Amino acid sequence: MENPVRFDLWAVVRPGVAAEAVAELRRLDPHLAEVEVRRRVSRSWREWTFIPLAGRVRWSQVLAVRAAPPAWAGQLRCYQEGYSPDEPPIGYCPEHDLHFGGCLGCHVCTGFFVR
Numbered sequence: 001m002e003n004p005v006r007f008d009l010w011a012v013v014r015p016g017v018a019a020e021a022v023a024e025l026r027r028l029d030p031h032l033a034e035v036e037v038r039r040r041v042s043r044s045w046r047e048w049t050f051i052p053l054a055g056r057v058r059w060s061q062v063l064a065v066r067a068a069p070p071a072w073a074g075q076l077r078c079y080q081e082g083y084s085p086d087e088p089p090i091g092y093c094p095e096h097d098l099h100f101g102g103c104l105g106c107h108v109c110t111g112f113f114v115r
């Protein structure tokens with residue numbers, strides 16, 4: 001039996017607030033080198049690429065971030081844990097704005113997720 005699904009949140013950095021994004025990402029992942037964080041943030045706002053905002057979170061945390069996103073986040077995307085914007089196209093639920101893998105459909109619709 002698999003464990004209920006958690007979620008990964010990704011975001012695009014808005015131009016002009018890169019410094020805030022760098023500070024927050026360094027706080028989220030202190031092991032990542034500052035030069036690497038700056039590279040990712042810069043690429044995100046220049047090329048509209050998504051960077052990780054939060055990993056392995058509960059659905060209630062997804063809703064909380066959506067209700068009050070960080071000032072630097074221009075667009076959010078929510079994925080089933082372990083999937084990312086780098087994957088080829090996977091399933092999408094418009095009702096929950098959730099990208100998911102596998103053939104069982106949206107895990108929020110089916111109720112198999114961590115609340």
Ligand SMILES: [Zn+2]
Pocket residue numbers: 093095096098106107108109
């Ligand atoms: Zn759904």
